[in-house]
Amino acid sequence: MNLMTWLMISLSITLSTILVTTSTHWLMAWACLEINTLSMTPMISKPHHPRATEAATKYFLTQTLASMAMLLAATMNALNTSHWEITLMLDQTSTTIMTLALMMKMAAAPFHFWLPEVTQGTTTLTGLTILTWQKLAPMSLLIMISDKTNQTILLTTAILSITLGGLGGLNQTQLRKLLAFSSIAHTGWVLSTLTIAPNISTLTLSIYILTTIPIFIMLHSTSSSTIKDLGTMWTTTPQLTSALTLSILSLGGLPPLTGFMPKWLILNKMMFFNLTMEATLMAIMSLLSLYFYLRLTYISSMTLTPHTNTMTMKWRTNPKTKPLMASTLMIMSMLMLPMTPSL
């Protein structure tokens, strides 16, 4: 892929997402989402590997299905209420279909199957884009219709996402798949307070993105793709190893780190709205995710991978470019908790 192509595609990805977030017309939103999907497909299939092509196909098909359902819902809404305003989804049926379609785009629980495979199929950075940037557009649409959506569906999906994200990640050795499952679990957290407090959901998503980006950048810079690779990471970048550990713990939501903030706020808000059972269930289920996060930290920094004495260590020359963005984001992903009152 040459530079011009790449530039054009990334431009349309960015622009379409921004347009989705600003548009108030369903047709515009749909068209921009389609553009987004279509321009993401060549990005995914960039390595020209059968696995990548498969991932691109899957991505395209699922997103198209979701867009179609979305269009159907918008049309039904327009048929019944004769207008296309996004914020005025008055029809119950079309709102439900719309919610589910957007959830499929966000890879929430019953429609999450495509996400790990697509993420695994592409390169690390494209995976990062799918896990972070691609969630913004459907998320913004969901927030726009958040006062009409059915809370039962959202909470069911949230709990299912957290559970399935945790369970799916337990059996994984591939890092990208693992992070995709972690993303599914986080989507669950995002969806849980969508109706009762959309601002907390936004905060959760942004902090998730903030925490995931440095991890992915680290994985990319050390070209680690499996858990096994983390075990030998200390030979090349000892500093990154400890930073990675802390970032992952932050992703898991352990108290002194930033990742604790959204969980704290969400649980607090849910308690406030008398959703104690659901909150407890979510907190317990997120322990499953925590387990594989801990496994990652254990392997990356707490133990030595088994090797013989004569085995040569991995080595590399010093990288030319310093990961400035990764280090900034990493610090943010660890130390932002004291800023909670100002957010």
Next chain:
Amino acid sequence: MDYVFCLVVTCMVVGAIVLSTTPVSYYGVIALMGLVFFCCMVMVGMGRTFIALVTFIVYLGGLVVVFSYCISVEKDVEDALKVLTFKVFVLLFVCVGIVACLCIMFTFGSGEWLVMPSQDCFVCVEVNGFGVLYSCGAVGLVVCSWGLLVTLFSILIVLSWHRWGGLRPF
């Protein structure tokens, strides 16, 4: 009018079922063509004559390409026929079931359930719609054309025409 409408819709459903169950791709293409035809028929019935015509022509054009592609890919017709014998029964069963259902619906008077639009909808409003698109909806038009461009572009990239030529990894 209602009966014609119902017949067309039934044919549309049958076409969709054939499309979803056929094992041989060029049968599927034919079924798809029929489906498109019946869809356009419905649209004509509802009074959207111009857009029905445009859609049909566009689909026909696209389907010619798909059809030729299918013919070129197709190799084992004999094997497919064996599979088809089983599928035909399923297909027939489903079709008969659907037709029976429709008959029951009509005889027991739930016809209004199927015929949704009232007579007011059959007014020709499409001229107004396109006018809006070209005058006020300029941004929408730009977005649409941009979307079409991106589609074309990404297909070209996926197929990587400039680098690989006819040699594709799949």
Next chain:
Amino acid sequence: MNTITPTMTLAVFLSLTLTISKLFTNPNLNYTKNSLMTTFIMSLVPLTLLLNNENETTLSTSPIINTTTMNINISFILDTPSLTFIPIALFVTWSIIEFSVWYMSTDPYINKFIKYLFIFLIAMLTIITANNMYQLFIGWEGVGIMSFLLIGWWYARSDANTAALQAIIYNRIGDIGLIMTTAWLLLLSSMNMQELFTQHETISIIPLMGLIAAATGKSAQFGLHPWLPAAMEGPTPVSAPLHSSTMVVAGIFLLIRLHPIMQNNELALTICLILGATTTMFAAAAATTQHDIKKIIALSTTSQLGLMMTMIGLNQPTLAFLHMATHSFFKALLFLCSGSFIHNLENEQDIRKMGNLNKTMPMTSSTITIASLTLMGMPFLSGFYSKDTIIETIMNSHTNSWALIMTLIATMFSATYSMRIIHLTLAGYPRTKQNPHQETKAPTKPILRLTLGSIFVGTITKLSTLQTTTMHTMPKTIKLTALIITLTGIMLSTDLLFLTTKQPPQKPKTLNLFFNQLAFFNLLHRTIPMKTLKFSQQASTELIDLWTLENYGPKGLSNTSIPLIHMTTQQKNLIKNYMTTFTMTIIITLMLNYI
């Protein structure tokens, strides 16, 4: 005039403390002996004043801890029991320390040993003079911990360690009672004795039961008795103060001291009576079955303590105190004599291996005979004055005849085991090869002093105003009961010994075994900890650790989550299934919406 009593008493305390500190710098043990003698003579001055004036002095400092509800201060009470018992304790300890300087002369830590004995004595004096429950408790625990250290003096021997542990554990059981009483008094009454005695009408049975439990533990009454014979594992100079004037009488002394709050409570008194009668009978019977000379004497102590307890139960604390006083002398004497035997026979304690010692050790033999006769209640020796009075009082009281019979049988048994000691150790022929040493001069002096004490103390108390005899008139048989019973015991035991020494050896009867093993309490020492520890080990490892936690913790988690993981990862890369899932979900949701 009045200041002399507290001054002299406090001087006694001070002098004892100074002696201890002096031992750190000056290891001359003669000095300690002399200082004890001086303190004894000093302590006679308040006694004399007491006998003259019958006055009672209370000495309180200003409060150490000042609280709104209660003040804690140091307070001494100097009344008849305390001022009488201080010289006795000092006299007995003086003799014992002089004896132990000879007995323990080869011990490398003899200085420490003497210091321990001094602290032991000071703790006892603290109990005797305590005027509030705190001070009493401090003395009480001091006596307990010093007895633990002294019994376990030869700590290299496991028997000595076990005995020390037994002593402290059994005492601790009793201490629960004392702590409970103290807490109860703290809440509902007063800690100060005088204030407490004015409220004697309002005391319920709960603190009294605590007091009885404390006395049972400390004075080794039936139920908590096994530690006392076991305490014989300590050195003989430890057993002597422990059993005569210092440790075991503290329990009885507690009841005597707090008798005013008890005297109106029939239930508590009855419990004391029954407990005392049981103990005296049981211990006397057990003493007749033992072969270890020190254990026989120890069990005779228990028996005499039971007698004192019976007196408490009869509402006669004065008589109990009198017996306590006379008992101190002859019991210390018995221990010193047995210590002398044991030392001179090269650590032989079994009376069956002794015999004919009156030829080799005539001096000690004569003193032990005198002591035994005093114990039996031979007329006009000191034991007679207390014991005879006790039995007369029991005979004349309206108590239940069971307790009376028990006491009489115990008296008879006391004659029996005393005769047994005399017969088996002193008379006859040596039954094994002995290497007796010569009697030396060093232990003779304290023994002689105590002999004089055990002969004359009774008479002295008779002459002084200390004794309050019952002024009943009674038939001759009742007056002579004690003597008759004792003589019967002497004759029967003599006959029995003549018969049994000629018989072929026989298997011991069950009853014999029962008393020899002290009602099998020793079995519990091992079995209770063993069973509880075994049970808790099984419960904690097998039930909780290996089963519950393992199955519901790690294994349970993995067993439940593995099927779930397999279930959720069933869907493998099939695009058709994704679509189906999506469509089905939409349909189901819509249906649910409309339902």
